[in-house]
Amino acid sequence: MYKKSLVFLFLVFTVCHGDIFEECEDVESESFVSSWQSCQSYVYCDGDESMLGECDEGQYFDPETSSCDDAANVKCFLDEVDEPSVEEEPEPEPTPPVMEQPTDVEIVNTAPVVKPNCPNSDDPSQVIFMANNASCADYYLCYHGHAIEMHCTNQLHFNGLTGQCDYPENVHCPLDEPSAHKCLPHITDFFPHPDKCSYFYYCIKGFLTLQQCPFYYGWDIERRSCVQLNVAKCYGNSRRA
Structure with missing residues (x-):
């Protein structure tokens, strides 16, 4: 099994003077311990001189040998712990306008149109969409002058040329450039x-x-x-x- 010596570990240190590493609590000085950030990182504990380091690509830090080794040879505790379930606080969404219930449902066969702004009045034979300039996957449906937020699923992007959700490689969203x-x-x-x-x-x-x-x-x-x-x-x- 190939091991990198501690001498080479110093070559990949990122100096973080003044930072406090919780990993170094109750650890002897001049010791190498696993980082809680990732399996690839480690911490050199030495009081105010403590530093954060990182192994080469494809390697993990092995706390048993205090050295870097191939990831397949290292049992990392981060791979065994489920990520904490943290519920995000939902952002307040604007109240959508009250949708009028049509008495007769008409099928619209014409292709949707994408405009920079929602028109004040609707054309019953035409669906109007508006692109979202802050997101590749979001867009708006125009209804009586109101912009109702919509979202493309399955990692698709809104295509402003066709008015449909499409593959990112077909859309070339400028936000991804x-x-x-x-x-x-x-x-x-x-x-x-x-x-x-x-x-x-x-x-x-x-x-x-x-x-x-x-x-x-x-x-x-x-x-x-x-x-x-x-x-x-x-x-x-x-x-x-």
């Missing part, structure tokens, strides 16, 4: 981290700051918030660890 993630002086927004799903960027007036979701949470590019990591839709090929 890296060029859209620019922090300009007039922008206050959130952007996903390109490599790690548990991180995201907060852009305020041209300044970009790195933020981190709580443990077991990741940044969802559609909900634009931190959700449980196992259900988060991460950006591109970013790692969930």
Whole structure:
């Protein structure tokens, strides 16, 4: 079994002076312990000089040998613990308008139309949709001048050309393009981290700051918030660890 020595562990340390690691409680100084963040990470405990480190891709930290090893050779406690069930507080939703019950149901065979704004009056022979500029999967159904929020399921995106939910590769949503993630002086927004799903960027007036979701949470590019990591839709090929 191939083991990396502790000498090489220092080469991948991320210096975090001043941070307090709960993993180091009741642990002897100058010790290496498993990180509670991921199986790939570990902590060097030495008081104020404690640091967070990370093994190479495809490796886990082995607390029995205090070294990195292939993931298949390491039994990680995070793989055995179910993620905590945390109910998210639902965001308040606007009260939809009262739908009038039609006396006769007419089948509309014409294709839906996508407009930038909902018209004040409806055409009984035409369905009007409106795209959501803040989400690839959300869109609006126009009804008597009101925009009723709708959502594409099964990880589909709303296609503004056809007025239907479609595969992302057919839609090419601009929010998924890296060029859209620019922090300009007039922008206050959130952007996903390109490599790690548990991180995201907060852009305020041209300044970009790195933020981190709580443990077991990741940044969802559609909900634009931190959700449980196992259900988060991460950006591109970013790692969930």
